[in-house]
Amino acid sequence: MQPHPSGNPPLVYAWLTMKREMGELELIERIRSEWGAAGRGAGGAAGCGSRSLARSVALGIGDDCAILRPPRGHELLVTTDFTLEGRHFRRDLHPPESAGHRMLARGLSDLAAMGARPLAAFLSLALPGEMLATRAGRVWVERFFAGLRALADRHAVPLAGGDTAESPSDLVLADIVLIGSAPAGRALRRSGAHAGDALYVTGELGGAAAELAEMDRRAATNPAHPYKDLGAPSIPRSLRNGWESTSLSSGRINQPNLRPPRMPAPNHLTAHPQMFPQPRLAVGLALLRRRLATACIDLSDGLSTDLAHLCRESGVGAEVSSAALPIHPLAQQTHAAQAGRAGAAPTRALDLALHGGEDYELLFAAPPTARVPRSLAGVRITRIGSLVRGSSISLLDSAGRRTPLKPGGWEHFSGKHQD
Ligand SMILES: [Mg+2]
Secondary structure (H helix, E strand, O other): OOOOOOOOOOHHHHHHHHHHEEEEEHHHHHHHHHHHHEEEEEEOOOOOOHHHHHHHHEEOOOOOOEEOOOOOOOEEEEEEEEEEEEEOOOOOOOHHHHHHHHHOOOOOHHHOOOEEEEEEEEEEEEHHHHHHHHHHHHHHHHHHHHHHHHHHHHOOOOOEEEEEEEEEOOOOEEEEEEEEEEEEOOOOOOOOOOOOOOEEOOOOEEEHHHHHHEEEHHHHHHHHHHHHHOOOOOHHHHHHHHHHHOOOOOOOOOHHHHHHHHOOHHHHHOOOOOOOOOOHHHHHHHHHHOOOOOOOEEOOOOOHHHHHHHHHHHOOOEEEEEHHHOHHHHHHHHHHHHHHOOOOOOHHHHHHHHHOOOOOEEEEEEEOOOOOEEEEEEEEEEEEEEEOOOOOOEEEOOOOOOOEOOOOOOOOOOOOEEO
């Protein structure tokens, strides 16, 4: 790829460079027009549809820098996350829409954890040269952007810039930066909790790891099209049909193929915690607005690990009641399915909930006197324990027995526990 004259190639320039290398005018023009054309000029929205986005992005894709316009009296919050093929998704396992969705969901979840409202996203993406040279590869890229775009639209997040390059390996490598804003001095932090505070989680836990285990198992038996043959968890037929109909007819990209309708409806999305995790932005905003939480963190690495982060930053310990944990139905199903098969001992649903990770729910603390509702923004809220003096974190079973709860992440793609 040739260097950009100004040294720092914006997304559009990089795509146009790829266009020459690929000889695929339609694909790049399609992506450029979908994501970039509206971002030019002061007051223009930067991709991702809604004209209301113009308020946060004064200048989007197309210049050397984007210009953001945070609300008056707000501070900016910034988070960046790698998405590396083989580490954060598998091209043979995750549908491309899922890879795009998950990449953005990770950053949005970090903003949610601090009660921030997203202002803009910036994507740096390295694609294997082989991918750009084949039709199947280009369809993958198209569908990847469709997944990213659908989630961005749902939360009104404009893509305001980025960079692309040819990957030095045969892996897809990406980094996404999310910029958000929160009223000055009000952003939720990990460090504000006190001994005596009650501990809550949103949604249900263990579903992402359970769905991944099932995807992995089915991929092993049907490696050619692993995600076409998922039973429970299942991909809705409408979505499956949409994927299968994705095509480049006569080298042209059909407009509908870049549109969100191929994505599952929101009620179906909740059934796919691994493929389409839902960042809890509305809950984070409600916690901040209602001044309910003393501390908050999102569950990216698993409850046991992320609770340890919150406790360390707040200088407290914790007691978690195992019976109180809202365990995702897929985690229960995974245990039951494994128990019916020969081989290794089945994974306990409780272990998936404690250590599974990637659920992207929120874990927060609130004063014992706070009136925390049973749901916020339509999302279930469950009290799972309390914060205590000291630094020890323990699990209480239903018989009142106490065991240490050690941080234990889940080695997602090997199915092994890591200490
Ligand atoms: Mg986080």
